[in-house]
Ligand SMILES: Nc1ncnc2c1ncn2[C@@H]1O[C@H](COP(=O)(O)OP(=O)(O)OP(=O)(O)O)[C@@H](O)[C@H]1O
């Protein structure tokens with residue numbers, strides 16, 4: 302799929318702007334603080350229903366204005382879409398696609414798929430396990446809404462269990478029938494979530510390995526580290542595992558085991574990337590994982606998402622940059638940079654110079 306046109310009105314530092322994109326590489330360049338990332342942010346907002354960095358919609362409206370608008374034209378292999386979004390200083394945002402009002406923002410993902418890679422994504426490798434779980438959960442729920450429903454059920458039961466564990470500890474009790482009930486509910490959704498995570502990580506590992514190898518010649522390995530350790534996970538095994546840890550959980554007054562404690566280990570050339578990887582290796586690994594997400598979306602939807610690459614070239618050496626450019630050549634990419642020399646250009650590449658909220 303690809304984006305043909307983006308129109309901004311009173312969005313961030315743009316009073317009004319229009320960009321007509323190439324279906325291939327688009328380079329958005331200019332000095333710091335001119336509005337490059339703001340463009341990617343607007344596109345991301347249209348795919349995910351929320352910004353990748355703003356806490357509230359109000360931040361997105363140009364200082365001093367009452368509303369902002371985004372319009373976007375995009376195409377997949379079957380049809381063309383026109384999307385409209387209005388953000389209000391006072392009031393909820395409204396979105397429509399082809400004149401049909403979108404009531405649930407999560408529906409947007411059914412239309413425009415994007416994968417964003419920004420400097421903060423280094424957290425995938427260097428950050429806490431929660432950043433990696435967030436990556437898994439957002440990738441899988443985008444493709445399978447039922448996964449999100451399981452996560453919500455799981456979290457509700459987990460909160461209940463945590464409150465119960467605190468009470469049990471304060472009463473000095475070692476077991477309780479209600480704890481079994483919560484553990485049963487957690488096992489029901491937990492086992493399903495684990496199975497989906499296993500499948501997703503297998504798919505991401507397969508593609509990310511190839512991508513990393515292509516970009517850097519390094520070997521990448523992504524391993525699922527589940528908190529509930531057992532072969533061929535099932536609801537029954539999940540439950541048994543939780544019950545075997547019940548007394549420890551009561552002692553700690555916290556849920557110490559379950560999918561809320563899962564992690565993934567990322568190895569580059571056989572060593573843990575977060576401890577031993579160089580900056581460039583870590584960045585390449587995070588990028589390979591994000592590009593693997595694009596492959597995952599394509600394998601399920603038959604459409605490549607649009608890649609939004611925010612300032613990724615500056616830390617990669619010339620070889621990595623070249624292989625990366627090669628890799629993204631035949632798909633639509635919006636890439637920001639302070640320096641166009643860092644990006645390999647072809648006749649299909651379109652350049653946009655951004656200066657103080659104006660597209661030149
Ligand atoms: N709501 C807003 N109204 C007006 N201007 C805003 C608003 N939010 C952010 N800005 C301005 O937008 C600019 C930052 O835009 P952006 O993050 O896109 O920069 P950038 O070109 O990506 O810079 P860098 O190269 O440093 O990443 C800043 O000048 C900031 O003051």
Ligand SMILES: [Mg+2]
Pocket residue numbers: 337338339611612637
């Ligand atoms: Mg930026």
